[in-house]
Amino acid sequence: MARFEKDPEDIVEEALDVGRHAPAPIDDIVGMEQYNSLPRRILVVYLPLAVFIFVLLFPFYWMAITAVKPNHQLTNYNEYSPFWVVGPTLEHIRYLLFETSYPGWLWNTILVSVASTVLALAGAVFAAYAIERIRFTGARVTGLMIFLAYLVPPSILFIPLAYIVFKVGIFDSRLALILTYPTFLIPFCTWLLMGYFRSIPYELEESALVDGASRWQILTRVILPLAVPGLISAGIFAFTLSWNEFIYALTFISSSENKTVPVGVLTELVRGDIYEWGALMSGALIGSLPVVILYSFFVDYYVSSMTGAVKE
Amino acid sequence: MAETPKRANIWSRLAESRNGLGFLFMLPAAAFLLCFLTYPLGLGVWLGFTDARIGREGMFVGLDNYRWLADDSVFWLAVFNTLFYTVVASVLKFGLGLWLALLLNENLRWKTFFRAVILLPWVVPTVLSALAFWWIFDSQFSIISWVLIKWGLISAPINFLGEPWNARWSVIAANVWRGVPFVAISLLAGLQTIPQSLNEAAALDGATSWQRFRRVTLPLLTPIIAVVMTFSVLFTFTDFQLIYVLTRGGPVNATHLMATLSFQRAIPGGQLGEGAAIAVAMIPFLLAAILFSFFGLQRRKWQQGGGD
Numbered sequence: 001m002a003r004f005e006k007d008p009e010d011i012v013e014e015a016l017d018v019g020r021h022a023p024a025p026i027d028d029i030v031g032m033e034q035y036n037s038l039p040r041r042i043l044v045v046y047l048p049l050a051v052f053i054f055v056l057l058f059p060f061y062w063m064a065i066t067a068v069k070p071n072h073q074l075t076n077y078n079e080y081s082p083f084w085v086v087g088p089t090l091e092h093i094r095y096l097l098f099e100t101s102y103p104g105w106l107w108n109t110i111l112v113s114v115a116s117t118v119l120a121l122a123g124a125v126f127a128a129y130a131i132e133r134i135r136f137t138g139a140r141v142t143g144l145m146i147f148l149a150y151l152v153p154p155s156i157l158f159i160p161l162a163y164i165v166f167k168v169g170i171f172d173s174r175l176a177l178i179l180t181y182p183t184f185l186i187p188f189c190t191w192l193l194m195g196y197f198r199s200i201p202y203e204l205e206e207s208a209l210v211d212g213a214s215r216w217q218i219l220t221r222v223i224l225p226l227a228v229p230g231l232i233s234a235g236i237f238a239f240t241l242s243w244n245e246f247i248y249a250l251t252f253i254s255s256s257e258n259k260t261v262p263v264g265v266l267t268e269l270v271r272g273d274i275y276e277w278g279a280l281m282s283g284a285l286i287g288s289l290p291v292v293i294l295y296s297f298f299v300d301y302y303v304s305s306m307t308g309a310v311k312e
Numbered sequence: 313m314a315e316t317p318k319r320a321n322i323w324s325r326l327a328e329s330r331n332g333l334g335f336l337f338m339l340p341a342a343a344f345l346l347c348f349l350t351y352p353l354g355l356g357v358w359l360g361f362t363d364a365r366i367g368r369e370g371m372f373v374g375l376d377n378y379r380w381l382a383d384d385s386v387f388w389l390a391v392f393n394t395l396f397y398t399v400v401a402s403v404l405k406f407g408l409g410l411w412l413a414l415l416l417n418e419n420l421r422w423k424t425f426f427r428a429v430i431l432l433p434w435v436v437p438t439v440l441s442a443l444a445f446w447w448i449f450d451s452q453f454s455i456i457s458w459v460l461i462k463w464g465l466i467s468a469p470i471n472f473l474g475e476p477w478n479a480r481w482s483v484i485a486a487n488v489w490r491g492v493p494f495v496a497i498s499l500l501a502g503l504q505t506i507p508q509s510l511n512e513a514a515a516l517d518g519a520t521s522w523q524r525f526r527r528v529t530l531p532l533l534t535p536i537i538a539v540v541m542t543f544s545v546l547f548t549f550t551d552f553q554l555i556y557v558l559t560r561g562g563p564v565n566a567t568h569l570m571a572t573l574s575f576q577r578a579i580p581g582g583q584l585g586e587g588a589a590i591a592v593a594m595i596p597f598l599l600a601a602i603l604f605s606f607f608g609l610q611r612r613k614w615q616q617g618g619g620d
Binding site for chain 1: 489
């Protein structure tokens, strides 16, 4: 019982270390590097890395610089350097926020993402706990089915789902999205949480059982507090997935006031042949910011959920 | 309470048995997935055998949709495009992703910062980054054309999305841009589980850096490569967003993938049955990818010393 003297978080950390990165001894040895001379290292490591970073980030820079460029500079590459902006303007962003339905789309996206994430997490916690710890007959097969469900892509589900959504009478409503997004969120969250639950020591649960706790109490008092990192990972990842979702939102929503940001920007800001690049790029920029901010706060959770989903 | 002794009894019996409790806990997720995943999957297969349209019940027409598709040159073009897109983009993503992962695995300063920055393209909504690419690939004001003209490499702007092969390569470039971070970061996680001491031992035995990569790193990385690439292939094969934003399948269907063609026929075209048939035609390819992943996972178990 010496374990209990430790902080629960330490136990989780340890457990995660064992569960996730099984053969990863902490290795401070610098490897072969000392044999590489500095010029060689610059050529082989830093130069390619710089090119990678430049290519991966350039579209964002281009998006941002276009969003604040006054219209007369936008396509006039001969008089103004395209890579810089003279006298940046907030005109595009003002237009976007006050003369289009953009704020409404933003609100819809937040609402739909939060609701479907909560729904998916609620379902996934119970399912993952049942599969991993209650271990009913057929739990392994159920786990496999969950994994297969994660591999079913939205591009083959959207037609029958559109048919169902129409039949049920929730076509063109936010409810249609809130109810259909968990189809890809629940399998993902369940799979991820199964990995986390697996890493929580059995002894904790057993000692709680001996003390007379019910399954419900074990789940809410022992397992969930220890699985908080997993819940955060699954939650922010699910939120990002629903924020980025496009094909369902495009198919199930037809009226402007119910659209989400990706659909709204694409279908309403592109009018005929006149592309308002400034407004489009501001729309893309502002629509990306929430997930980027979330991401910047939780980078490690992100990486662990992404690699976790692949590695399990 | 006195009124419902029987009910309480059932509840407590359910809650006491392992299977009953498991059933109760599984219920919400299972019900959801059955209604909105399994049922639609079956319904999709059924719709593929009907002539359903939007707002009209379909009649069973047997294999008519598939017979129709077999004679449809646009469908076969979409199949070709999908395979071309998937194969080329996946190979590029794998090569560049592995390279980037190896670079990041070097003992760098600012490692966590680099890792965070590199994942950005993957975090930002595809549609929104695709819009940026749309602007970058503009036929008149493309920044790439402008720079190439400045350098004297070309004389007129490149028509990125207007010519069939240009358009194919442009959408592949955008897809690779978005997919490389995922492959790189996942493979990096795999690389970090390989103990340095193995590499050092090989170096002491006189192995060159290429031999160390080929004989030590790559074999240990194979299982994770199998899984990562299966995911990557699966998502590339079923891609929809990027094409829909950049080309909508044009010019002259040159970039139509099966997913975009299925959408085109089913939703704007109204032919739900035909669209569903195209979507169902994707399933054999997906099954092949999943089986590949399954055997990749099996191999991993065997490599770690588990039962065969």
